[in-house]
Amino acid sequence: MLFCLEVFALEKNCPEGQYLVKGHHRRGYVRSDGMYVRATNVVAHCKSLTKAAEYLQNLFKNGVPSDWPHKMEKPVRWTEEEKERLVEALEELPEVLFSKKLKGVYRLQKSKDHPNPATSADGIIVLYDTSFDSPFGLGRILAHELLHQSFKDMPKKDQQDYHLATGWHLKLMPNRMIYWNGRQTGYVQDDGKNSFEEDYANNLEYYLYDSDKLKKVTPSAYQWIKRRFGQNFQLKRRKK
């Protein structure tokens, strides 16, 4: 009861430009820059409302997204610890990825394709338990899913420009369906061959996290990204 009152008081008292972080236990984890963040009990406090925190404020959603196709996937509630981890992860990403069309970030327990850490659809990102202890880092997973949205948000002309620059073309198949066919070689991840949207998300993710590999494997994508997003498209450096 006392704890609730304390939280309420803080919520009321956080000055403008700050938000309340409720008291919680934080488990130890490895941050995306390789730094180990030790476990601790975080006391309730007011924290600066960064652009990342502001962006995510109304996007944390409990429950299952409506019309979610994977009916066996079960929801879990967002914890304060996870919300803070996500804010921290988003803070390292370029703000151009903060899509206005994203309607919710959902928290489900386990993917039907376990250990897949995350899934996205138009306007939706779903994070599973595995995303919070993935060896890839939460920031990289979040970046990848936001990049799927980034592709959907792009004007069609820019999408076509990407297709042209990176060797995607339309083809009529024997089953009378029309599919996108990718270039023969030059993928940073094999699954990029499956769809141009996956290819785009992979390439931009590598541009941010492993640009040497992208430059070597898919130079056409590297040049396209550099031209479209400019020099400022990079991870933000964490203050030491």
Added chain:
Amino acid sequence: MRLAILVFVFLGTACATRVQMTNSRTLSYARVRSLVVGSSTEGDVQGKLGSPTSRVVSQGYYTLQYDDPASGAQRLSMNFSSENNKLMDILWIPQEDEREYSLDGAKGGFVGASFKETHEDDSNPHAHSVGGDIFIDQKAGVTIRYDSIQKVVEAIAIYSPNERIPAEEKPEAKAPYAF
């Protein structure tokens, strides 16, 4: 004098056999629709649309592709049978300012067609539905690929319902998704 006649004859011949160069005006949907699947030949096509950007020969068929002269983007692909050199199918990629860029505009070009809606097979576990909707009438020989997120038509295919579309020489299995 003899040289002048020779030059004149050469120029005259060159003009008579000159292949029309493709430009934005020659590459129109109306011209493409005037081609007849099952009977038009490569010569008919080049007579209406000019020279293709590429001509690729495969086993049992060959493909002419026309790219947009300004942007270089794919605009039109056509397969021809190597056996009888007749047009087998057409794949048209509409642009923003064209009527068939909208779904109603594209469907409207096929009076009497009865389209069945289907979705692209999507096995991606972490990015479901990339927006590929397919409207197909196999009896009429028409397939329309529609981007349901951007709400634009990506491509229109016209083919003979009775002809087989050439198969890929080596169909590739999908790679497993990483994350």
